[in-house]
Amino acid sequence: MSNNKMKFDTQSIHAGGEHKNPENALNPPIFLTSTFAFENTDKVDAVMNFESDDYVYTRGNNPTLRLFENRMAELESGSGAVAFASGMAAISSVLFSYLRPGNKVLVHKTLYGSSYNVVTKVLPKYNIGHTIADLADTERLSEWVDEQTRVIYFETPSNPNLSIVDIKKVCEFARSRGIKVVIDNTFATPYFQRPLELGVDVVVHSATKYIGGHGDVVAGVAVSKDSDYITSLKFDYMCEFGGVRSPFNAWLLLRGMKTLGLRMRQHESNAIAAAQFLQGHAKVAEVFYPGLKDFPGHEVARAQMDGFGAIVSFEVKGGLEAAKRVVNNTRLFKLAVSLGDCESLVQLPAAMTHRGYDQESLKQFGLSAGMIRLSLGLEHIDDILADLDQALAQA
Ligand SMILES: Cc1ncc(COP(=O)(O)O)c(C=O)c1O
Incomplete structure (x- = not known):
């Protein structure tokens, strides 16, 4: 069942596509398998050429992970999502996907500690610079970017002082400069805020938090409206850096998301x-x-x-x-x-x-x-x- 007209509470239980469950199981099974067997080499060629969406290996795809990704994409008004092992795996992979040596990222002055560390300690090792500013003051955005700025990254509400950044204003400005906007929507969740509808390029989450909701799993996710970007993020970054999530954890998240x-x-x-x-x-x-x-x-x-x-x-x-x-x-x-x-x-x-x-x-x-x-x-x-x-x- 996949219908954008469904309300959030219905989507969080049903969105993500029909699933052929063995024995008519109401709940999706957990596909605890690292690899998938092919009938023949034609099937191998089809999936390797992206002509079929069959499964190959769980680091690339898995039915339980895919159901989570599809459901999350619908909740965030995206066209696709990539499940990650943690929120930090999602955040660092998305930043690496957009930034090259010599580029810069503009970030809000209050960020979750590890995100701040990635920006101020890890990225500089790859010659990627940063500007830290009060993005709540959107009138001053043009002062903080230059030709090298490729990404604006922030949380709203921010961790831990709940500062609020005007998403639409940042996106309008960024679009006029060809800059990508990436937002951490962990605090709000798509229930309270859907940044892709306001012009953001990529939404990231620590799904460890409200998405799972029961404190029993560490997980992350990135969502976008751009399906080509999602394919690249999945196969060029998540799959190659290897920050894949366990299908068991995806199943726990699917259970949590129902409520x-x-x-x-x-x-x-x-x-x-x-x-x-x-x-x-x-x-x-x-x-x-x-x-x-x-x-x-x-x-x-x-x-x-x-x-x-x-x-x-x-x-x-x-x-x-x-x-x-x-x-x-x-x-x-x-x-x-x-x-x-x-x-x-x-x-x-x-x-x-x-x-x-x-x-x-x-x-x-x-x-x-x-x-x-x-x-x-x-x-x-x-x-x-x-x-x-x-x-x-x-x-
Ligand atoms: C706002 C925010 N973003 C990202 C993270 C990192 O997520 P994870 O611990 O799932 O890697 C956290 C963790 O506390 C967080 O609070």
């Missing part, structure tokens, strides 16, 4: 309540959440998103020491990196996910040492607020 919309609604409802609670709390200095009316990116987020997501960051009065007392005293919230799980998680980005930033950059990019990031889970909101309240009492 993506349902989960995102509940995650977000908990996040809105938590953000409002924190905003009214005497020990809290600042709350970062795009759903708050006075948050700087609120209006842009409202225009380009269908919801605000479920990550809330905040600073407590008393700085790092007070923040440590809060995260060391939560009971329901587990002190852990990652996000998007059923369990509520808490962490200190400067000491954990964003440790790759040096102290100077942290300051420059507005990430304080004491910033606390919450990933609101699916527990009952009364228990979530009670836990925050008792932990804040220790601040």
Whole structure:
């Protein structure tokens, strides 16, 4: 079943094409096989010449991976997707696919720590430069690019301070300069934001997070409207770098995706309540959440998103020491990196996910040492607020 008119909640269960399942199994089987046997050499020639979409070897393709890719492509309004072993495999492969020695990438000033490391530490080894700027200030885009800039890369909302970048404005500018736009849509998921509809060239995800949703798998994906690009990304990069995902993990993601919309609604409802609670709390200095009316990116987020997501960051009065007392005293919230799980998680980005930033950059990019990031889970909101309240009492 494949029908673009289906609603998101239906697509996330049914999209991706009809599958011939043995014994009429309702759920797709997991094809745990590394290789596929051919009937004869004609079949070999057909698939090697891209005349048939039969399977050869799981590093190139596999029915469970293909179903995941097709479903993800439909959810993101793309024409194809490539499944990767992790979000970082997807991000680094897409950047390498577009950038050549001598080129530059323009990135937003706040990025997930490992993405920042790829841009500032790995790419320079291949003579690929970067400019780091506040892409929320779209009026200044032309100041930050030159003839060598081939890619603009950012997250919106960004990790960990939820800053919002106007996707349409960046894409309009980039198109006028022949620059590709790549966006990490991990925080929003396609349930709340579909960047390809706004002009983005490639969407990447850490599918480890909300797409899987249960904290039991590490995975990534890249989606695009350009099927030639997807073929090249798959066979020239994913397949050759070898960052392939296990079919078992693809199956776990397919299972998780069935409830993506349902989960995102509940995650977000908990996040809105938590953000409002924190905003009214005497020990809290600042709350970062795009759903708050006075948050700087609120209006842009409202225009380009269908919801605000479920990550809330905040600073407590008393700085790092007070923040440590809060995260060391939560009971329901587990002190852990990652996000998007059923369990509520808490962490200190400067000491954990964003440790790759040096102290100077942290300051420059507005990430304080004491910033606390919450990933609101699916527990009952009364228990979530009670836990925050008792932990804040220790601040
Ligand atoms: C926004 C964002 N992008 C990418 C990644 C990397 O994904 P993975 O851990 O699946 O490689 C993360 C991981 O936390 C992330 O938060």
